[in-house]
Amino acid sequence: MESGGVAVADTAVIVEGVRKAYGGTPALDGLDLAFARGTVHGVLGPNGAGKTTLVRILSTLLRPDAGRIEVAGHDVVAEAREVRRRIGLLGQHAALDEQLGGRQNLEMFGRLYHLGARHARVRAGVLLERFGLTDTGRKPVRAYSGGMRRRLDLAASLIRDPDVLFLDEPTTGLDPRGRAEVWASVRSLVGGGTTVLLTTQYLEEADQLADRISVVASGRVIADGTADELKAATGGDRIDVVLRDAGQLGAAVALLPLPKSEVTVDPDRRLISAPVTDRMAALSGVVRALEEACVEAEDIALRRPTLDEVFLHLTADRAEEAAWAPTR
Amino acid sequence: MGTYALTDSWTMTRRELAHWARQPGRLVVGLVFPVMLLLMFAYLIGGGRGVSGPYRDYLIPGMLALTMAFGLEGTMLAVTQDLDKGVIDRFRSLPMANGAVLVGRSAADMLQSALGLAILVGVGYTLGWRVHASPGAFLGAMGLLLLLRFAMLWIGIHLALVAGRPELVQAVQILVWPVGFLSNALAAPASMPDWLGTAVEWNPMSRTATAVRELLGGPGGEPGHVWAAVLWPLALLAVFFPLAVRRFARMDRQ
Missing domain, CATH: 3.40.50.300 (P-loop containing nucleotide triphosphate hydrolases)
Known part of the structure; x- marks a missing residue:
């Protein structure tokens, strides 16, 4: 039970x-x-x-x-x-x-x-x-x-x-x-x-x-x-990076030490967001990478995922499961 | 079961009385409308086709029966309005007696109908109508009318539970009028084509109207109709009362 x-x-x-x-x-x-x-x-x-x-x-x-x-x-x-x-x-x-x-x-x-x-x-x-x-x-x-x-x-x-x-x-x-x-x-x-x-x-x-x-x-x-x-349960913490210049979003995604498949980009807010496993390593890695490439950031923050993200994650899992077992 | 049935029913009746106090206009319109109809038929439209004797004396018992039958609309409207609101969910989630909602509705409607009868009889008197009957016969006639109303009430509750929405009441209203007029309330069946006259004789409303005419001693009364005026409403009740109660108890199936 x-x-x-x-x-x-x-x-x-x-x-x-x-x-x-x-x-x-x-x-x-x-x-x-x-x-x-x-x-x-x-x-x-x-x-x-x-x-x-x-x-x-x-x-x-x-x-x-x-x-x-x-x-x-x-x-x-x-x-x-x-x-x-x-x-x-x-x-x-x-x-x-x-x-x-x-x-x-x-x-x-x-x-x-x-x-x-x-x-x-x-x-x-x-x-x-x-x-x-x-x-x-x-x-x-x-x-x-x-x-x-x-x-x-x-x-x-x-x-x-x-x-x-x-x-x-x-x-x-x-x-x-x-x-x-x-x-x-x-x-x-x-x-x-x-x-x-x-x-x-x-x-x-x-x-x-x-x-x-x-x-x-x-x-x-x-x-x-x-x-x-x-x-x-849905990937732990996330890092949010807000750039000063939206034009640099593509370049920044390429050079940041983040899992490429899970990075989301919101051009309106000039925001790059990705899940992280080791908080401190991810934070220092991102800061270093941006400094070396001379990309200016307005804000960098570690945060827990919102329930919206949790919900999307869970329902996406379920949709996949359903797709694998369509006749159940 | 049972211990709170009376107090719960009284609470629900009081709720309806509180609605009257809140919106007396509605009650007044409900009471004035039959008076208007009576005056219209007495002075404007009525010819009393086929009636032997003063039309007024034929019309008034007919109008009493017609008013009882038309009460169905008011019952239906009130029930559907309740269903349409969330309040019925609260009632059903309370530890109250199951039928109290319906008992409250019927008690209030019967009270309003009794009041309506008294007003119509009073208006009839001012028009010069006189009852030629013993007090016992008079009370018997009023009892038959209220019995008809009680049967119409449960038909109304059942139809409301089936229809579910106030919009559908209009559809029923369209049907109530011809069925109401398809009776001997306003004209004698003798003046109608044979087939129509037969249909009219079979209308439960006609039975009540004829019995009331008989008891009150006016034109159109025929001896031996009282039993039919008792049996018809009882038969309708035997069908629609259990249907309505069952429907209400099983509303969760919707």
Whole structure:
């Protein structure tokens, strides 16, 4: 069992060999995943990778065709109601009553969690306060900004302090300010010990918020690990060299002591970039080569790869694998 | 199962009442429209073809039945609008009773329909219409009308769940009108070609209208129609209630 070294008693979510097809087209194709309580697990993948299908199955909205899924110790198919008691869901579209106000929404959902009228009212007040929504008055949710709506949606997901919170692309469609608002809210939750599964197609978002990341493509996990591990797994560090004169890019690539097949050149930014194995040797080698050839550099820097590069690397590997085994 | 079914259903009914309070205009339009139709047919269009007796006395029970049938559109629209938004996902991910969403919808619609009936009866009175029946018969007639509405409600919920999108409601609206007019609500079947008259007699709405006329003692009432007005809606319910509930419970298959 691939549970990433997580002890079973501490797992918040276990997903084993889950399949789901829509009219013959597989959305999830044998997906495995497990993560511990008290962590933030990122599921990173492009549109159509199966992220939303996964969240809908985990939150009991969709039945899997095959596989085993446990959330907070309960089977999502056989014990759906037990699971529903323990989860919070923030879907891609605001799951709110748009005609009602913020407080009305939270009180209604509180009653549906069976908190009782008084407790539901108190809880609504606490959450409105916490997400900075107390001064919205009677304004219907329809009139909220995108960021406000998302925060209210998040508040509604937290009414019963869920054991596991699912966030499906929580910042898709938000402007940078809305995104910053949601990130701050998620960070404060994690500080309070909430277990979170977060799907995203923004690599930066996974890097910022998640402890561990599963990279998903075509309904399967193609890589798994911390952001640092994923970066290390795809060629380690990189060196970036920015030249003063774009005309010298070709000559510089020829003379630099870097692996020619893996060098990328961005003429607009006058940038040469390549993976390195020995950081210091590569740095001094590059500096020396440029001095000897009298090529002027504006900037030379060693850095870790971005998750974009990691993702491209991983999906390229997978495309190659598919090309080798086309009939599988 | 069961322990929270009532409280959850009440919470969902309160949600609909809160919508009325938020947008009273919508409710008012829904209530005024049948009154408009009634006045139009009473004074503008209605001739009462084939009706023996004052047309007004024939028309009003017909309009009551027609209004109950047209309630289907409102139900459909409300359900599809809910489905179209993410809020239904939240309801389905909560540990609430499964059917509470539908029960809330039907409770609110029935309340609105009862209110609509009261208003139409009141308007009928100001037009000079009089009920010649015992209080028991009057309540029986109102009960038959609400039973028809209840059957139409579940047809509406089922159609909405099948259609899924508000745009498709328009297609159903186009069909509801001819089906509604293809009844004895506005004209007596005797005035129609034989084949049409037969079709009209079979319309469940006609059965209810005839039974109501019978119970309230107006023209067009024939004895022995009450049972048909009970059985037709019950038959429709027996088909569409389980279909709608099943469809709602299995929405995850979509």
